Amino acid sequence: MSNSNTHILIAVGCLALLLIFLMYKKIAARKKNILPAEGGNIDDSPNVALNSQKPENKKLTLQERIELSWKFLYDITEVILNKFSKEDVIQVNKCGQVLFENGVRYEHVVDLAIPQVKSHTQAVEQEQSKDKKALGV
Known part of the structure; x- marks a missing residue:
């Protein structure tokens, strides 16, 4: 009986070691994907070239x-229209035509400034200072 228990313990131990090895290999593969390859130049990627352009290099008129x-x-x-079926495109165009006939107009505002969202704390502080x-305090 004890010989059978020993075999079970050895099998469980080997299985545990195998699982630990596989987990280590998986974690090592993730770290390898995150870190740049040795001898490789990060600046070779086209994304870095696009992102490294500074906005002050060229101002748009x-x-x-x-x-x-x-x-x-x-x-x-x-x-977007190419992602829908022909029937959906026809329905959207009909809805747009009805809106147009009823006087709805699209106003296209060109503004490159990104609106800054205030945090809740800033909004509360500003409201309190206004109060x-x-x-007259």
Whole structure:
């Protein structure tokens, strides 16, 4: 009986070692994917070249901003419409036509400034300071 228990313990031990080895190998593979390859130059990737361009290198004129903005709008519209079926595209176009006939107009605002979202704390502090000023404190 004890010989059978010994075999079971050895099998469980080997299985545990195998699991530990596989987990180690998986973790090592993740670290290898995160770290850059030895001898490789990170700057060779096209994304780094695009991201390293500084915005102050070229300022866009208002006309260029408007053209790029409209181009983006048309491109994204085309991509979205191509993802829908013909019936869906027809229905969207009909809805757009009804809105147009009822006087709804699209106003395209070209502004590259990203609105800054205030944190809740900043909003509360600003509101409290306004209240204090209103009360004359």
